Amino acid sequence: MGELRALIFDVDGTLADTERDGHRVAFNRAFADAGLDWDWTVPLYGELLSVTGGKERIRYFIDRYRPDFDAPQDLDGFIAALHAAKTRHFVEILEGGAIPLRPGVGRLFEEARQAGVQLAIATTTTPKNVEALLVSTLGEDALDWFACIGAGDIVPAKKPAPDIYFYVLEQTGWPAEECLAFEDSANGVRSSRGADLKTIVTINDYTRGQNFDGAALVVDQFGEADAPFAVLAGDAGGSRYVDLALLRRLHGS
Known part of the structure; x- marks a missing residue:
């Protein structure tokens, strides 16, 4: 196994808590615009998330x-x-600054960039959503941080199929064994593991309690030095938050 070359991130629920107060709200506004009486409540949306x-x-x-x-x-x-x-x-919700990145995400991006570890995105959400989130939270140049942004309908089969990860690996030329994936859901883990990627899971309220068999580590958040994560499965080796030192240990284990 070579050195850790790249980190590949899911977006919704992994980089930011976008589902409940972002996508769900946007769906309901679109339904209202169309004159539909559909209302996706918080519990109902949790059930609908089983469909990617x-x-x-x-x-x-x-x-x-x-x-x-x-x-x-x-x-x-x-x-x-x-x-x-x-x-x-x-996109309007994001541009209004209503949805920040989850704790530790920006720090981990910056640490990886400084160390020469490359970044990529592998998600089922649309490219516009990804771009709006990254720009609204990290600035106009954030899109240039990523070697590949695999998003939306660019592959025929969405998660839990591994196609979007295969796409990113093909576009970048990275071997799977030199990368780590980051997910928040059981479907996401099935997708990344289907592409032979070692995977770290950071849960959210919608995915808490799902089956993450095959994940190398499951935590409640990436964490910060003054706000450590809770380890739900796996061995963090005494680390208190996700950083490159921990990721290199997991990659090499």
Whole structure:
């Protein structure tokens, strides 16, 4: 096994708590714009998160929860338009500064950059969402920090399929054994592990209690020196927060 070359990050729930007060709210605003009486409550959205991809989530909701819905003939186009409206609302939420990065994320990015460890993104969310989050939290030049941003419909099968990770590895030329992946959900772990990537999990309120079998380490957050993480599974070797020293130990173990 070579040295640790790169860190590949999921976005929603991993880099920022975007789901409950970001995506969910944006979906509801898009539904209201379209004159729909749909309301994705906090508990319902937790159930819908079992489906990856926004358009796929809308379709699942219609099939399971609204079989009475008088669907238009062009259902695909209807769903795509709803999702585009949702994306506009979500970007507005991000640009308003309502969603910060999770603790330790910015620090870990900066530490990796200073050490020459490369960064990439592997997510099912749309590229616009990724760009808006990175720019709103890290600044205009943040997109240049990442060797590859694999996002949205760029691959045919979304997580838990490993396709988005295979895409990032192919685009960068990085061997999987020289990378670490970061996820927040069981579907994410299935995706990254399907691409033979050693994976660190940082949970959130929606994914707490999911099955993270195969993860190298499960923590409640990346943590900071004055706000340590809690280790839920795996061995952090006495570390109090996720830094490159810990990641190199996990990578080499």
